[in-house]
Amino acid sequence: MKIDERHLIQLAAVVKAGGVTEGAALLGLAQPAMSRALSMLEKRVGEPIFVKGRRPLQATPFGLSLAEHGLVMLAASRKASDLVDSFRMGRSGVVRVGGTPFFMDALIAQFCAEFQQTHPDVRVEQSYGYLPDLRAALKADQIDLAVCPIDILEEGSGLEFQQILPGRNVIACRSTHPLLMKRRPRPGELLDYPWVAPPPGSPLLADLRALLLSFGATEIKIRYSGGSLMGVINYLKAADALTIMPHSVVFALRKEKAITALPVNIPHPERALAILTRTDAPRAPAVDHFAEFVRSGFESLRHLIKRHEEAVVWGN
Template sequence: MKLSAEHLEILAVIVDKGGLTEGSEALGKSQPSVSRSMALLEQRVGMPLFEPGRRPLRPTELGLSLAKAGARIRAAGIEAGQMVRRFQQGQAGRLRVGGTPVFMDGVVSGIIADFQSRNADVQIEQVYGYLDALATSLRNGTLDLAILPLHPTQVPREMTFTPLLAGHNVIACRAGHPLTRRKGLTMADIEDFSWIAPPSDSPLYRDLQRALRSIGRDDFQVSFSGGTLSSILAVLSASDALTVLPYSVAFLAGRTTPLEILPVRIEHPDRQLGILTAAEGREARTLKAFAGFVGDELHRLQNRMDHERQVRRRG
């Protein structure tokens, strides 16, 4: 026997509120309409749902059992409605996010964690890659957006790039490094120290080469290379080696890793960290909500870094 889910929900509210009048008010329906629905349900089951002649209404054993079933149906409907609203507001769904390893680990992973703490129903799948691989994944639809540093001339013609954070590199070393105790650093001071290099196929490796050339170093000794950001920071904090990092990465890593930034001017990359999407990609609200959140967080990070630089200058 198939019963009307709406009738069962109405029965559940009547039983919960203790009467037809109260149930009608809670449902926003007229009492005659609610009475007709109960009459139809009783006719369908062929048994009374309420004990006759009792005031206030008292459900029969069958009425109480059906009311419990109706309450479950009503709760499921409310849950389903909330789920739809979360999807409509970009608070639920699945996102596939890619990006360059150093920025993903050093900057974006924390933003993802903050986003998911506010939107627990959003599932995020993260992958690493550089421009060519990320652009291919965006084209074939296996990636929703990529977060990476790009120069305007590097943006694929059929894609959209939203720049968010200006390129700014620094030379970093461990806290307490011998160079941190010297004033007016010169090239002679730096020459004796080896370098930690990022993967050789990464844009950051080319940044390291350009940065050192900008301060007169055409060749440099590499003591460690090719590792992840966590391994680079581990080696950095346990040695006298130096490395070049994006300022945003060094700024955030400094909260958990004892490192310092040397007051040496180097060439900065002519790129900006931003969001790359396919021009005809998905327009899901979850994607828009996440992209907007990333933009807001990077804007706040930029303000914090600008303030830190001002403090350093005054110091």
Template sequence: MQIDPRHLIQLATIVQCGSFGAAAAKLNVAQPALSKSMKKLEERLGAPIFERIGRQSVATDLGTTFARFGLMMLAAEDQARAYAQHLSTGQAGSLLIGTAPSLADNLLAPILSDFLASHVGCRVELRVGLLAELETQLSTGQVNLVIGPARPLSADLQLETETLADDMLGIVCRKGHALTRQAEILPRDLEAQRWVAHSRGSYLRMQTEDGLAKFGVSSFDIALDTDSTETAYKAVAKSDLITVMPRLPTVLSGHNDAIEFLPLDSTAFQRPIGIVQRASHPRSSLELAFLRQLRRAVQPAGGAG
């Protein structure tokens, strides 16, 4: 048996309003057309859904039962309308975000925490991984946005990048390290140190090796190899080990009291932070709202670095 869902909504409205006339006005239909629809519903059910009591049409037990189904449909319609409104204003929906380990804890975690507090209908899936892995997830639709170091992308991936903030890598050591007292840092000074290296195959590791090579460092002694930026921070803060870190996430990390950057700049260490997405992906209202908050959080920190 097929029942027109519109008839159930009309039935529920009649029961709610108490009369055909009031329901017709609320539904913006002619009363004869509404009566005809109820007659069709009665024929479909094979039993009356209204009975005459005096001058009023009152729902029968069957009519009251099916009116409840109509009320549930009305409630679902209201919920769908409200959710659609939240979606259109960026108050609800899902964010599928990928990011690099160097940005996850110190940049995105506090921003996402604030964003979720003000967007209670929002759900976030945050994927942390190497940039090459994230670009693959992006191209296959597993994530919609990647917040990470902006780098040239393969044309066949059909990805596009928008610069979020300028950033650079820097060589980090503990406060009071012997290198901080030198007027000039030479390649041989860096070759004499023991290093914390980032995970092999990561873009950060590739940039570290490339930047040091262009500065004239022919080799560096790796004491600790890790894919955890937090481990790298803590290892450097409590020893004479040194490492390379992006400046902006480090400013936001809370480790500034224990570590510092050496006064060494190189164009090879440039590492702008970008927003990467599929070229075909239209940003949702929720994504636009998140990116506005992300830009507000990043710009002051970038200026302070």
């Protein structure tokens, strides 16, 4: 015998509240609606649910058993409602964010932690990738947003991107690097040191090649490659090697005092760090919150960098 689930919930409310009127109020509806629902339920199951002629309305043992199941449903219904509410407010859900390894590790991971101080029920699923993969993942709805350097003149097809940081690379080395003793190292000198390559596929790798060639290198000599940010940093810490890195990444590492940038100006790439999102599919509210959080995080980072440069002088 199939029972109307709503009736069960109503029964549960009445039993829980101890009366038809109170039960109706509990569910936010009028007493006659409840009264009728109970009649219908009783008629359909064909067994008495309430003891007749008792004024403090009393359920039969059968009615009580039924009401227990209704109570389960009522609880589930409330949880579902809460879920919907919190999802719509962006307070729960999943944010799938993809990005290039250096930015993810150096900056976004920290942003995620900070974001979850105000959004503890939002889960972040992070993944790595470069522009082509990220774009594909976005379109295939495998990620909700990407944080990634992108060519400024790049055209978006169904994707929206929002610049969050100008492209700017620096040459990174350990803080004890001998070149730091010089006020302005010459390009030729830079080639005397071992170089570390950014991950394959990274735009930084192309930047590094171009840079070294512009320094007069006839061939690119790489001593270490394939490492993630942590690998590269630990290599740099242990050797007088050099590498190319986004300025913001080195900036984020300044607290540790282990890695710094050489006072050498190198060309800006024609790229900017951007947040990519789909324009067609709607994003979950939590995703929008997260994207805004990341955007404002980079905004303050930019101001921080500006103030920092007014005090400390790098590269000039």
